[in-house]
Amino acid sequence: MEHSVQEVTFHHEPGGNEVVKKIIKTTVILSVITVIELGLGLAMYAFPMGEALKLFLKGAIVILSLAKAFYIVGVFMHLGDEIKNLIMTIVVPLMLFIWFIAAFLWDGASWKNLRNTYNGTPAAAPTEQHDSGKH
């Protein structure tokens, strides 16, 4: 079986220099992205800023991390070189994460809001302290 079919997805380059160059390029990209992420993370600590700006920076860090994941999976794990159908059987199920993340974080935030509103937290609902305590 192995020898009856010609290997199509992987081509050996004789010198392989191109592959090494690509690996080095990807390493540099990953390192630079990590440094930028650290810079943004430290900026949130070093400079006082509003919640909106902080949220924006956190969103930027998330997007940069997704870029890192893309490079690791695509180049280091060679998923980009596989047949499209194989890529799809890996990537399509992972789409479940979109719902998974959105639904559960939403749920967490809702839990906080409900507790702050009804659980007698003094700052949020001082008047309701007596009749809506822990049941």
Place this chain on the structure above:
Amino acid sequence: MNLKTSNSMATAQAQMETKWWNGGRSPFNVEYGKLMMWYFLMSDAFTFGAFLISYGTIRFSQNYWPDPNVVFNAFPFAGHANLPLAFVSLMTFILIVSSVTMVLAVHAGHNMDKKGVVKWMIWTIIGGLAFLGCQAWEWTHLITGDHLVLMDGQVKELGTTVSMNPWGPAANVTGHEGHHVSTPGPVAFGGYFFGITGFHGFHVFSGVIINIVMLIMAMNGTFERRGHYLMIEKAGLYWHFVDLVWVFVFLCFYLI
């Protein structure tokens, strides 16, 4: 798929000419073990995803959560210097570099270069062990590093454990010599931190073991006799996945 080189454009052309689903061949053009490794990694991604999302849910449900820049600011042999995220950056770079040496081992395997495979596998194993050593130090520092916490009207010295989080909001008292005193923070912090970084560390540990087995097999010439280094590729997939998970652990616990 802008990562594709002209090389894989040729592949795409070849794919169109080949009838992959006519039988008699592997329609994904990969070996069984490699395909199963991909599906295992996909399921493992969901396991890690579930842990991280659960952490996110709890964190979103809290009014207060510790700032990672404050919690993770120590460095070995640096005493009480305030170096936020410095040590975890070192850990991240160690893991990225060990991922690179792994790709180079896989690449050497493609060229049937036994000496190259052995050399790069040794570096990968060293990287993995260095990462585990760093994590052991970080855990020890968190568990044993005492912080002043106001609990039941008393100021106590407490470390971070699965049942204690000394990183809460500031208390309105001052410790002896003007030390900062906190109130206890959300207790879930330690459980999630040790649980998820521990599960990742366990993956690093098993990855190191797998890499050592691969190194011994490569040194014995097993793969040379077999005519291919596909086992190195499969171990490589697992090792890169460990690096990939760290990207998200790093993101969720240290950066945001």
